[in-house]
Amino acid sequence: MSISQESGEAIAADVERFVRGTVAAYEKDARLGAHGPSDELVQELRGLARAAGVLTPHIRHGGAHLSHRASAKVLRAAGLSPLGPVAVNVMAPDEGNMYLLGKVASEEQKARFLAPLVSGEARSAFFMTEPAEDGGAGSDPSLLSTIATEDGNGWVINGRKAFITGAIGARVGIVMAKAAAGATLFLVDLPDPAVRVERVLDTIDSSMPGGHAVVAIENLRVEGDQVLGVPGDGFKLAQVRLAPARLTHCMRWLGACTRANEIATAYAVKRQAFGKPLIDHEGVGFMLAENLIDLKQAELMIDWCADVLDTGVLGTVESSMAKVAVSEALMRIADRCVQVMGGTGVSGDTIVEQVFREVRAFRIYDGPTEVHKWSLAKKIKRDAHGA
Structure with a gap:
């Protein structure tokens, strides 16, 4: 509904x-x-x-x-x-996790894992990405190395995960692991002594509670009713989450860049240089004009992809296109805002500096621009060959 x-x-x-x-x-x-x-x-x-x-x-x-x-x-x-x-x-990641649970969790799972998230009483984490030094899954989920082994009526999970947003302080976890049937998603109550944060990474962004952690999962025991969907459906279910989550990232950061542009515009109108307001200098005025164009194009791209998803299709291709177009446009906007404001733009006096950092990270999160382009190029080739 x-x-x-x-x-x-x-x-x-x-x-x-x-x-x-x-x-x-x-x-x-x-x-x-x-x-x-x-x-x-x-x-x-x-x-x-x-x-x-x-x-x-x-x-x-x-x-x-x-x-x-x-x-x-x-x-x-x-x-x-x-x-x-x-x-x-x-x-993120709570919004995407709520969406996934709302779509595919059983009623019992919703009561146990979804309700605390919707009420705002709990946070969650999605455990999919793995450390590069382990050769584990990143942009290529087929490299999944975390293992889930059946044990009686339950499962035992072992592996390491990386860049796990919000792991510290999370009460609900969704863990992707490789079972005999294939990639599988498991719902986990947190904290659990078998899920140990090795360290929290120092990253350029700073808006998400708990930061981004490297996590060791050592003999984590889960019961059979904690499997999300059925064993082997992990990649399929992840796609239910990932396409909308890419787009909601775009939505949130469009708001942030809208605000950054408001701040940069107010600065350019008020700040005097060489006998006139900055806005009257063509180099500055043109940057703000380009921001308006990019903001509108990002908005339209988001609305187009949202309309596709509202038809009920997965929208994998459309969300890849939107993620690339919007993240790159927002990066241009945030960069121009910093440039317009000069020294003030790189200081912490306004949120412009933080928005720049956050959007730079967004070009990587939920799939780097290059991975989405590579995926789109593969589709172009398939279509050309009639596959």
């Missing part, structure tokens, strides 16, 4: 008021660190969102989920602050 576009617009307006009026004031909070906002800050913000009626706004009472097109407006509004998606509970 989905909610109409009109309802999405009303929800987005409420989210935007909350993010601009309440969340933005927390952007200098001392509880923001190199590995994201602390759980204390997350719960404080979610309490405010709950009171304002905008917590988990993409999933309404009774479990009805916004259409992808309506979600585009809501998540863009949430993204107007780097803290917005965390505050209203539409941040």
Whole structure:
């Protein structure tokens, strides 16, 4: 069940008021660190969102989920602050995990694993990527090396994972491992002593709670009812999650770049140089004009892909195209905002510097630009050969 576009617009307006009026004031909070906002800050913000009626706004009472097109407006509004998606509970990986569980989990699994996420009381992590030094899965999931072995009525999982967003502090885990039947997804209660964080990586982005961790999984025991779907369907189920998740990343970061452009524009209008405002210097004015063009093209690309997904198809090709086009456009926008603002743009005085860092990471997360282009090129070849 989905909610109409009109309802999405009303929800987005409420989210935007909350993010601009309440969340933005927390952007200098001392509880923001190199590995994201602390759980204390997350719960404080979610309490405010709950009171304002905008917590988990993409999933309404009774479990009805916004259409992808309506979600585009809501998540863009949430993204107007780097803290917005965390505050209203539409941040990755939780948003993608909620979507996947809502689509394929059993009713018992939904009550146990999905409900705490929707309520904003718990965070989650998706354990798929593996360390490069182990030769494990990254952009190529076929290299999956984490092993799940049947043991009586349950399973035992062993392996290592890397770049696991939100592993520290997560209460729900979705672990991909190789079983006899093939790649399989397992639902895990966290914390668990068998899931050990080796270290949290120092990365250029800092908006996601818990940061990105390298994790060792050592004799993790799960019961048979913790398999998501059926054994061997792991790659298939991951695609249910991955195509929409690529697009929701685009939605959130479009909001962030919209805000960065607002800040850069206000700076260019006010700042004087060589006898006139910066905006009147063609080099600056043209950069801001190009930002408007890229913002609109990104918005249209997101809406087009959302419409495709709303037909019920997986939209793998369309989401790859959107992810490449939007992430590259947003990188150009964020870079121009920094350039327009000069020294102020590389300082922490505004969120422009953080948005630049976050969007640079986004060009890699959920598939680097080059991997998506390679995948699209393979499709072009297949189509040309009539396969």
